[in-house]
Amino acid sequence: MSTSRREFIASVSAAVAVGMTQGGFHSAASAAEDKKLGVALVGLGSLSNHQLAPALQKTQHCRLSAIVTGTPEKERTWADRYQIDQRHVYNYDSFDKIAGDDSIDIVYIVLPNSMHAEYTIRAARAGKHVICEKPMANTSEECRQMIAACQEASRLLAIGYRCQFEPRHMRCMEFAREKSMGAIKMIEAGFGFKIGDPNQWRLKKSLAGGGALMDVGIYALQACRYLTGEEPLSIVAQETKTDAQKFAEVDESLTWTMRFPSGVLAYCSTSYNFNGLNRFRAFADNGWFGMDPAYSYNDNRLESSQGSTDLPQQDQFATEMDQFAKCIQDNRPSRVSGEEGLKDLIAIEAIYRSVQSQSLVELGSQKSA
Amino acid sequence: MSTSRREFIASVSAAVAVGMTQGGFHSAASAAEDKKLGVALVGLGSLSNHQLAPALQKTQHCRLSAIVTGTPEKERTWADRYQIDQRHVYNYDSFDKIAGDDSIDIVYIVLPNSMHAEYTIRAARAGKHVICEKPMANTSEECRQMIAACQEASRLLAIGYRCQFEPRHMRCMEFAREKSMGAIKMIEAGFGFKIGDPNQWRLKKSLAGGGALMDVGIYALQACRYLTGEEPLSIVAQETKTDAQKFAEVDESLTWTMRFPSGVLAYCSTSYNFNGLNRFRAFADNGWFGMDPAYSYNDNRLESSQGSTDLPQQDQFATEMDQFAKCIQDNRPSRVSGEEGLKDLIAIEAIYRSVQSQSLVELGSQKSA
Numbered sequence: 001m002s003t004s005r006r007e008f009i010a011s012v013s014a015a016v017a018v019g020m021t022q023g024g025f026h027s028a029a030s031a032a033e034d035k036k037l038g039v040a041l042v043g044l045g046s047l048s049n050h051q052l053a054p055a056l057q058k059t060q061h062c063r064l065s066a067i068v069t070g071t072p073e074k075e076r077t078w079a080d081r082y083q084i085d086q087r088h089v090y091n092y093d094s095f096d097k098i099a100g101d102d103s104i105d106i107v108y109i110v111l112p113n114s115m116h117a118e119y120t121i122r123a124a125r126a127g128k129h130v131i132c133e134k135p136m137a138n139t140s141e142e143c144r145q146m147i148a149a150c151q152e153a154s155r156l157l158a159i160g161y162r163c164q165f166e167p168r169h170m171r172c173m174e175f176a177r178e179k180s181m182g183a184i185k186m187i188e189a190g191f192g193f194k195i196g197d198p199n200q201w202r203l204k205k206s207l208a209g210g211g212a213l214m215d216v217g218i219y220a221l222q223a224c225r226y227l228t229g230e231e232p233l234s235i236v237a238q239e240t241k242t243d244a245q246k247f248a249e250v251d252e253s254l255t256w257t258m259r260f261p262s263g264v265l266a267y268c269s270t271s272y273n274f275n276g277l278n279r280f281r282a283f284a285d286n287g288w289f290g291m292d293p294a295y296s297y298n299d300n301r302l303e304s305s306q307g308s309t310d311l312p313q314q315d316q317f318a319t320e321m322d323q324f325a326k327c328i329q330d331n332r333p334s335r336v337s338g339e340e341g342l343k344d345l346i347a348i349e350a351i352y353r354s355v356q357s358q359s360l361v362e363l364g365s366q367k368s369a
Numbered sequence: 370m371s372t373s374r375r376e377f378i379a380s381v382s383a384a385v386a387v388g389m390t391q392g393g394f395h396s397a398a399s400a401a402e403d404k405k406l407g408v409a410l411v412g413l414g415s416l417s418n419h420q421l422a423p424a425l426q427k428t429q430h431c432r433l434s435a436i437v438t439g440t441p442e443k444e445r446t447w448a449d450r451y452q453i454d455q456r457h458v459y460n461y462d463s464f465d466k467i468a469g470d471d472s473i474d475i476v477y478i479v480l481p482n483s484m485h486a487e488y489t490i491r492a493a494r495a496g497k498h499v500i501c502e503k504p505m506a507n508t509s510e511e512c513r514q515m516i517a518a519c520q521e522a523s524r525l526l527a528i529g530y531r532c533q534f535e536p537r538h539m540r541c542m543e544f545a546r547e548k549s550m551g552a553i554k555m556i557e558a559g560f561g562f563k564i565g566d567p568n569q570w571r572l573k574k575s576l577a578g579g580g581a582l583m584d585v586g587i588y589a590l591q592a593c594r595y596l597t598g599e600e601p602l603s604i605v606a607q608e609t610k611t612d613a614q615k616f617a618e619v620d621e622s623l624t625w626t627m628r629f630p631s632g633v634l635a636y637c638s639t640s641y642n643f644n645g646l647n648r649f650r651a652f653a654d655n656g657w658f659g660m661d662p663a664y665s666y667n668d669n670r671l672e673s674s675q676g677s678t679d680l681p682q683q684d685q686f687a688t689e690m691d692q693f694a695k696c697i698q699d700n701r702p703s704r705v706s707g708e709e710g711l712k713d714l715i716a717i718e719a720i721y722r723s724v725q726s727q728s729l730v731e732l733g734s735q736k737s738a
Contacts, residue, residue, distance in 0.1 A: 283561075
């Protein structure tokens with residue numbers, strides 16, 4: 001335990017250091033630039049457009065080198081904006097040709113959830129390391145296939161858990177591991193937002209796998225898991241659906257509670273039906289700490305019974321990608337590995353199972369998952 | 370609906386007005402003093418000593434007129450301190466003689482939970498109105514007996530839900546009823562503290578009926594019920610016990626979630642094992658509001674997405690008792706009636722049943738309880 005705790009803190013400190021040295025926009029081509037790992041963004045929707053591509057202008061250890069899109073208009077816009085040669089522009093038919101593109105070290109999967117497994121597996125078979133957005137896949141079975149494919153190809157796999165690279169979340173993980181305010185006894189966590197366009201893929205079960213829980217509830221689940229450093233032993237949940245038409249296929253709002261091996265209880269919530277739920281708090285023996293807002297791209301806020309420390313704002317996506325590039329360079333697994341994504345899917349499936357069965361779901365054997 | 374909403378707001382405003390006109394310490398005997406209703410405190414433990422007796426020095430419509438104690442030393446101390454004539458000092462053997470004591474209009478039961486039913490019923494039969502501390506009793510069956518006894522004796526019964534007379538709680542009830550920030554979608558509520566002396570009655574099931582949930586979790590439950598104005602349709606819960614010796618007989622920590630008819634989900638927690646959990650927050654369509662701390666005797670804090678309004682600090686117990694005195698004078702039931710206490714016990718029993726059965730408990734027929 002002591003060793004793993006030191007390792008954890010070292011890795012957190014390293015991540016903070018990486019983040020804090022992020023420079024401005026990308027410099028002229030240089031030896032350093034050449035050593036950066038190339039990232040191909042697969043799927044050029046809102047997240048790629050507004051977060052990942054801008055983040056890749058700030059990264060120290062990787063750079064945007066290729067794009068994959070099914071929308072022809074985006075090919076030219078993106079190629080122009082980011083000076084990407086036509087040779088490094090792919091669509092879903094030509095995707096597998098990335099195998100022969102040495103400019104690509106990392107493939108970042110930013111597709112609807114149902115496509116995560118297929119494209120992660122194809123990327124690994126093309127010899128690329130993979131970052132896959134959360135949730136890792138629609139099912140834990142798909143997660144296992146993704147892990148196996150990356151292992152077979154000897155490629156690293158990371159899940160886009162950006163919060164694990166946010167300085168305030170990392171400080172909270174430190175509080176938890178160091179028991180700065182004593183041992184944690186209880187955790188509250190919730191994340192939701194009011195979803196707009198009723199026709200979007202997030203509301204279709206075949207594409208999204210589920211609703212609010214899969215999309216944003218997963219952040220609350222993650223927080224409970226990385227604060228305790230444990231997997232839940234038992235989960236019990238219930239849902240509400242006030243708009244049966246809009247949420248015909250996926251969950252609208254859910255609450256669930258989890259019991260962890262150390263005795264910690266967590267109580268959690270998620271929703272697609274209102275804004276303003278965006279927080280977690282850990283209650284410990286001698287105080288409490290948490291964040292509100294907790295899971296935003298910017299301007300998150302750390303709170304604790306000991307007052308607040310000002311920590312640097314830094315691009316979570318840039319740090320996430322730089323950290324993964326470092327893992328590749330050092331040939332060591334990411335903290336946000338496929339196994340980490342799988343554990344969330346196991347818990348998510350238990351939550352849905354509890355809603356369906358109206359009973360507590362035990363997860364005693366999860367440790368060996 | 371519109372009428373009952375107006376009535377609710379009128380009653381809240383009246384309660385605030387009563388509270389805001391509370392004077393300093395008790396004035397010299399006067400005509401006004403004579404018209405005050407006499408209160409007998411039954412059980413002179415910490416709550417009576419530190420909260421109720423001091424509050425009775427501030428009340429406008431009632432006054433401390435008698436005491437009931439099983440501890441002979443307390444008889445003299447209290448009689449001296451509050452100038453109570455020996456004729457108005459009782460013990461548990463002489464309790465029923467209060468029937469002949471015209472100085473007593475109201476009996477305030479401040480005994481261990483298991484004694485609430487017996488002494489409430491005896492007080493009603495002695496012709497006295499009753500305020501009974503929360504939780505109302507150990508079981509819903511006892512609650513029903515208490516309600517029946519008070520009805521038979523044509524006496525009013527109120528439960529000591531002091532928070533319902535706290536200006537910030539009342540403002541939150543207004544926010545909820547007026548939909549000031551839109552309709553409520555989700556509520557989080559939790560209350561706990563680290564319990565000391567392992568030998569106290571609160572840790573004995575026969576005396577307390579239960580643990581953290583009965584004692585403090587009930588505040589979180591109350592908050593959810595008075596914010597929604599509804600009774601839960603379904604409840605699911607789980608518990609944790611990290612100190613099996615100290616909590617051999619009663620619950621240590623619990624989490625539970627509730628679904629209400631309007632579709633609101635509430636997720637809640639309680640514990641006897643740590644300090645600092647003392648809050649609720651309602652998430653509505655256009656904002657959120659809540660309190661943290663929420664359930665303390667003093668210095669509670671109202672928070673909302675619209676900023677904060679400074680409201681007067683006022684003695685919750687004094688307002689609670691004055692409001693009950695006004696109900697008696699006006700011959701109308703209290704907002705915190707026995708029926709209100711019964712509804713909490715029904716929910717509490719469902720929570721315990723869910724923990725035992727490891728499944729969701731439906732409460733569809735509760736409305737007719």
